[in-house]
Amino acid sequence: MARIDGREFDQIRDLKITRNYTKYAEGSVFIEMGDTKILCNASIEDKVPPFLRNTGTGWINAEYSMLPRSTQQRKIRDASRGKIDGRSQEIQRLIGRAIRSVVDLDKLGERTIWIDCDVIQADGGTRTASITGAFVAVLDAISKLHKEKAIKHMPVRNFVSAISVGIVNGEYLLDLCYEEDSNAQVDMNIIMTDKGEFVELQGTGEECPFSRKDLEKLLELGEKGNKMLLKAQREALGEIADEILGVDYGNDVVIATGNAHKLEEIGDILKDLDYNIYSLKDVDLGGLEIEENGKTFEHNALIKAREVAKRTKMITIADDSGLEVDAIGKKPGIYSARYAGENATDEENRAKLLKSLGNTPMSQRGARFVCCIAVVFPDGKEFVVRGTCEGTIGFEEKGSNGFGYDNLFIVNKYDKTFAELPATIKNAISHRANALQLMKEELSRRVGR
Numbered sequence: 001m002a003r004i005d006g007r008e009f010d011q012i013r014d015l016k017i018t019r020n021y022t023k024y025a026e027g028s029v030f031i032e033m034g035d036t037k038i039l040c041n042a043s044i045e046d047k048v049p050p051f052l053r054n055t056g057t058g059w060i061n062a063e064y065s066m067l068p069r070s071t072q073q074r075k076i077r078d079a080s081r082g083k084i085d086g087r088s089q090e091i092q093r094l095i096g097r098a099i100r101s102v103v104d105l106d107k108l109g110e111r112t113i114w115i116d117c118d119v120i121q122a123d124g125g126t127r128t129a130s131i132t133g134a135f136v137a138v139l140d141a142i143s144k145l146h147k148e149k150a151i152k153h154m155p156v157r158n159f160v161s162a163i164s165v166g167i168v169n170g171e172y173l174l175d176l177c178y179e180e181d182s183n184a185q186v187d188m189n190i191i192m193t194d195k196g197e198f199v200e201l202q203g204t205g206e207e208c209p210f211s212r213k214d215l216e217k218l219l220e221l222g223e224k225g226n227k228m229l230l231k232a233q234r235e236a237l238g239e240i241a242d243e244i245l246g247v248d249y250g251n252d253v254v255i256a257t258g259n260a261h262k263l264e265e266i267g268d269i270l271k272d273l274d275y276n277i278y279s280l281k282d283v284d285l286g287g288l289e290i291e292e293n294g295k296t297f298e299h300n301a302l303i304k305a306r307e308v309a310k311r312t313k314m315i316t317i318a319d320d321s322g323l324e325v326d327a328i329g330k331k332p333g334i335y336s337a338r339y340a341g342e343n344a345t346d347e348e349n350r351a352k353l354l355k356s357l358g359n360t361p362m363s364q365r366g367a368r369f370v371c372c373i374a375v376v377f378p379d380g381k382e383f384v385v386r387g388t389c390e391g392t393i394g395f396e397e398k399g400s401n402g403f404g405y406d407n408l409f410i411v412n413k414y415d416k417t418f419a420e421l422p423a424t425i426k427n428a429i430s431h432r433a434n435a436l437q438l439m440k441e442e443l444s445r446r447v448g449r
């Protein structure tokens, strides 16, 4: 059955978030969701309620109110009635809880943030839109404090938003307008963070109890809706959002290596990160030759990543790696690929290594693989990490897996060469695995995934 405003069952209403709507409040947001329109102001007061005095901890309090003519029939002002009704009371406590759930009150210091949500026009979903708008206002207000250095560390951990879902005439619907809300058999408010976690669920089957399956369907819709709200909040906040969510560099990553084995190992370790992974072959940069003229693994990795990032405008990952053998002064080091000459094959390089070590006894054939991974972002930001793996250089080649010096490198932990071990083990303990683990941690800090 078609919805009264022609939306799909999983479509939210037109959403508009306007920041700096009024001029006095530290954070002022006007949120419009279809015909629901709410002014959400966040004000900062330099004191806290008595129970928090001298604790260094802050507080967030919310008030919610509907203007007399926000509804179809005029509603008497709270002030004229002399008290706020139970519904408003319940809603304002919900808003307070939702916003507090994503803010570190300790880091806020002894301050109170007052959230005022005033409904200008109500067409369903006012409590959820209040939360979505109030979060933006609060983040704006807190960012100001942070910018002025009144607070040291950003107290906002996550984004939070809220949306309604329900079952109307037997259909699961996202973002109910008033008409739908008042005909709903089940209605539910779903408050979530950007991490996809739930902050609060308010579901009632007053008209008709609902099943576990119904609940799952509703949660799925709620998740979808909150994702759209998050996107709108992020767009409205611009750079301020990046501080909390990480920068959104898109989903494309290119691995800048001419080495098919590295490509496979790196791709394997990154596959759970939800990126589209491209290789140099996919991006076609002509016969690009990058001169690895750095003096360290770190520098060479950066040289490769920078060049490819500049040309592809994608997040670029490059690896520079090699073998350090202690008995020969950490050679071949950064020259590992060209140890036996500029276009040397792996075989030639290994032969040269065995020759240079000669009869050096096992106890003095200690070595380590080193891997530096550089990540360069489209905006030029970059970082580099290093991973190592300790071992010993054997007297002869053993095993047929892997590449490069693998069949000469006996891993201490297994007493077998990398070429004798299955890829699953190598990819769990190698220098590259260790570097990639560090890379993943730093990457997720920066891009928020």
Ligand SMILES: O=c1nc[nH]c2c1ncn2[C@H]1C[C@H](O)[C@@H](COP(=O)(O)OP(=O)(O)OP(=O)(O)O)O1
Binding pocket: 256, 257, 258, 259, 262, 292, 319, 320, 321, 322, 323, 336, 337, 338, 349, 369, 402, 403, 404, 405, 406, 418, 430, 432
């Ligand atoms: O897990 C490994 N197992 C065996 N050997 C390894 C490994 N990791 C690096 N290696 C050796 C191969 C090459 O001799 C040198 C890397 O040189 P390096 O310039 O970083 O790589 P590359 O020229 O093959 O590819 P590219 O620069 O396009 O990424 O170290």
Ligand SMILES: [Mg+2]
Binding pocket: 292, 337
């Ligand atoms: Mg190379």
